[in-house]
Amino acid sequence: xxxxxxxxxxxxxxxxxxxxxxxxxxxxxxxxxxxxxxxxxxxxxxxxxxxxxxxxxxxxxxxxxxxxxxxxxxxxxxxxxxxxxxxxxxxxxxxxxxxxxxxxxxxxxxxxxxxxxxxxxxxxxxxxxxxxxxxxxxxxxxxx
Numbered sequence: 001x002x003x004x005x006x007x008x009x010x011x012x013x014x015x016x017x018x019x020x021x022x023x024x025x026x027x028x029x030x031x032x033x034x035x036x037x038x039x040x041x042x043x044x045x046x047x048x049x050x051x052x053x054x055x056x057x058x059x060x061x062x063x064x065x066x067x068x069x070x071x072x073x074x075x076x077x078x079x080x081x082x083x084x085x086x087x088x089x090x091x092x093x094x095x096x097x098x099x100x101x102x103x104x105x106x107x108x109x110x111x112x113x114x115x116x117x118x119x120x121x122x123x124x125x126x127x128x129x130x131x132x133x134x135x136x137x138x139x140x141x142x143x144x
Contacts, residue, residue, distance in 0.1 A: 011041075011049045021058045028058065034071055036061055036078060069098060 018025050031037040037058055040048040060081060064074045073094055080091050122133030129135060 011051055014040075014048050014050065017050045017054060017058065020055050021062060023058060023062060031058065031061055034075075036071065036074060067098075068102070073098060 012020070014025050014028055017023070017028060021028075028037065032039060037054065040050045040054060043049050057078070060078070061074055064077060069077070076094055077091065080086055080088055119134055119137060122137050123135075
């Protein structure tokens with residue numbers, strides 16, 4: 001029987017890391033350049049060699065990004081993730097701020113939808129472009 005301790009995870013090159021996480025090679029390199037993902041070990045032939053800790057960290061980053069977090073927010077969260085004994089009230093504050101920002105975006109998008117709906121009502125039938133209410137309203141510099 002093989003024990004879990006005797007099984008060493010295989011080192012992987014950047015393409016395998018990309019496959020495991022769904023990230024592109026360019027994204028991985030970018031996160032390395034930004035300091036979010038630690039520089040990997042380099043093989044004698046100068047290939048990047050990654051391990052499971054890179055997979056875990058990259059998945060963490062990608063999950064944050066799917067929540068529309070900025071790189072700075074991700075960097076802050078990684079700082080706490082890297083120090084598991086640190087008190088995390090600042091993480092709560094960061095998320096509260098992010099929620100407020102999302103609420104503002106929703107409000108702005110609702111406002112945009114209202115303007116677009118009003119604009120759409122300017123031309124309810126197909127007509128010549130020269131008499132299109134939408135085009136004429138967009139061209140009118142008195143509307144803003």
